[in-house]
Amino acid sequence: MKLLHIDSSVLGLHSVSRQVSAAIADRLAKANPGLKTTYRDLTATPLAHLSGSHLAVAQGAAPDAALQPDLAAGSAVLEEFLAADIVVIGAPMYNFTIPSQLKAWIDRILVAGKTFKYGDKGAEGLAGSKRVIVAISRGGFYGADMPTAAGEHLETYLRWVFGFIGVTNLEFIAADGIMMGPELREKAVASALQAATDLHAA
Template sequence: MKVLHIDSSINGQQSVSRQLSAAIVRRLREANTGASVAYRDVVADPVPQSSGMAGSSPLLDEFLAADVVVIGAPMYNFGVPSQLKAWLDTLAVAGVTFSYGASGPQGLCGGKRIIVASSRGGIYSAPSPAAGMDHQESYLSSFFGFLGAQIEFIRAEGVGMGDEQRQRAMDSAFAAAGALQAA
């Protein structure tokens, strides 16, 4: 199994999404002893702004080669970090990751598993009154659904709502990461 690990938080070692994405990758490696992992930090090594590149690129090739993609995605201002958005823009390539046909768009990444380590300062999951402001997980679901990939979220939610809530959120997220199935 080939794993691609992407981190996008600007908060370094204090980042909840980085800690959680690392725990997910550790769990995948435990479950698949032969797994190889490629790592990309889109903050330390920024991706140039683009809007879907024609043909191949190292970033696209890296994504296409992976069986599982683990993405550390914090919520910034109700959406994804701009660094992560720039990386995502390199993946949407007509004829490579999706195509248009008579019945509309079709994703070409059907065998790919996406696991998102989501962190949020507040609580945005339904039935929260703030659920309508979630443009992080809804965007990622739409984007990867468009590509035909299967996406799942492990979230630490409410990490900015005091020490007790932060610890509960992190404990719950780490437990979910530890329970991940290999395939």
């Protein structure tokens, strides 16, 4: 069994999403002897954002030599995702949505013919066999009953993205309100870490 662990926070050791994603990966590793883990830090080794040149190559154009290393990097992250049985993602909310470096990664794994395809009935996801667990951290509170709910484009976006490629075994562990004061931050982190510890391992 293979685990792909992705982090996207720019905060390093101060990151809540990194702390929680690490706890999730540790829980799964301890519960599944022999689990092979691949770790990718999207901040330490960022992917380039898609450009017109990338899309031209996708449509069959010959790649420019300068683009070759980036195309190889994109192929590598796609293969990592395809090979994984479980994907753990650390995803903080930045300005109401995902970090741009995580978006760059998503753009490399949402590939027609690989993770989804189009047919007579529209798009069909091809990655439905995977389990995806996302550790999210948010500075405030964005529940459905909150006046801020309309500004939540982190969890809602990721639910749509992974649903689009067929993932139905999708879980979120959230640390909310981490910028609302020390007490709320401590409580949110403790709750998220406990949820990671209690995570169903299989």
